[in-house]
Amino acid sequence: MACLGGGHGLYQTLLAARELEVEDICAIVTVADDGGSSGRLRKELDIIPPGDLRMALAALAGRDGECAQWAHTLQHRFGGSGALAGHAVGNLLIAGLTEVLGDMQSALDAVARLTSSAGRVVPVVNQPLDIEAQVRGLDEDPAALRSVRGQVAVATTPGQVESVRIFTGNTAEPEPPAHRAAVEALLGAELITLGPGSWFTSVIPHVLVPDIVQAINASQALRVVVLNLTPELGETRGFSAERHIQVLVQHAPQLRVDYIVVDTGSNFSPREREVIQRASSSLGAQAVFMDVAESSSGQLGASVHDPHKLAAAFAQLYAGPA
Template sequence: MASLGGGHGLYQTLLAARRTGAEAISAIVTVADDGGSSGRLRREMDIIPPGDLRMALAALSSDTEEGQLWAETLQHRFQSTGAMAGHAVGNLLIAGLTEVLGDFQAALDAVARLTESAGRVLPAVNLPLEIEADVSGLDDDPRIIRSVRGQVAVASTVGQVRRVRIIPEKPRANPETISALHDADLITLGPGSWFSSVLPHVLVPDIVDAITSSDALRVVVLNLSAEPGETQGFSAERHLHVLAQHAPSLRVDRVIVDASGLPNESERVFVQRAASVLGATAVFRDVCQYDEDGRSINKHCPDKLAQVLTELYAEYAADRDGTAGAPDAHRG
């Protein structure tokens, strides 16, 4: 199984991936972060920002006591008031191992061995990217479009993001990422910050080609709701239209939509139409996580998402070769 995304969205997907019993998991991570600890290390050391990769390593850490100790340590941030303030231990560990081993991927793999990882974490490309967005609503005249550069700036803009680009444009994908996509029987894209964590993947031509040409079950996991800033006011349908606009050649099989977010049948018809542009069918299921009082916490529930992915894969396998199966019965 190969999962593309970044940040908290990818974290939840990876927890779900583990619950499917997948034999092998590859986390393919956006590398455009320029804020916080990651941004500081990116600027000071000229490395791929490690933050989203660190989160993926934490999500895949073993459930053993040792693995969970490492997961907690990777995520721990220093609370001092000096130069270390705000740095995540895992970011520093990845940066330090990169210098010691002379290779960023080798550093990620070394941390994965420490955490007894359930899978491998891979940068989408082997260089740090920048995100640049066309944004409206920053001036009195809403027709004026301005460029906003940087992941943090795009994610926090008060305007409406119309389109994003990555710099450098059309970079070469990490060869390890392409291999993981070719080997996967199940590929997921999303959820996550749509413009800064999800769309950057499909702006890499090699990644789009690998997904579109794959005979895996290809699934888009749609966000539970619009996000302040990036996708303020976006409907589920709009998320899919934006994805298709940024990657017109992308083809997927299923789009998972939280049923509670779209109870109205007429709205679901529009989402189905938007999904069909990508060659997909929308699937409406309960995948939201709730607190003990029954209120949504705006996160995908790993158990619910795992169940849906397992069911969809079984249906796909049955249609493909006449036998029902699960991701763990194949390559992962």
């Protein structure tokens, strides 16, 4: 099983993947973060930002004894006001192992062994990426577009994101090649998931890498997109389910998937479901409406996908029509 994404959305998907007890799980992770601990390490050490990779490792870490303690430790952040304040232990561990072992993938694999990981974590490309968005609503002219650069800036813009692009610091390589391990995982998977997550900064960057789209299309896997439960206050404020799909089509018109999972919590009308189905067909997909949201009134509330429900949805789709 290959899961593409980043942040909390990928974390929940990986928990769902563990529920399925599949033999091989590969987390394919976005690498454009430029804020917080990850952004500091990226700038100071010139490495792939480790934060989203760390979260994926924590999701896949063993659940018993020392492994569970390691998973908790990876996520722990230093307090205080000194040089370490705000850094996650796992970020520093990955950064240190990268220097000791010579490359990021070796470091990630070492942490996976340390935590008895249920799968492998790989960056989508083997270098840090930058994101640039075209944003409307930042000028007096509401129709004017302005470029906003950087993952944090895009995610928190008060304007309306219209489109994004990715690039590297190497001008001779405008389209970064995908990490070979990511392509191999996609081609060998029986189930591929894309999303949920920050749509413009965690989900769409994957399909802006041509090698990734080609591998998804060439794979014999069941390919599933998981829509977000609600729009985000920053980059997708006011987005409907249909708009999320349209934006994905806009950025990856060649992408082909089998299903798009839409949570039933919004109580879509027959007309709205028809519109979502029509948008899904642009990707060759069928929209399926399923209960996949966390129903408790916990800290994160119903804006989080429930791993148990998500796992059940994946299993049902993989089994095929009843």
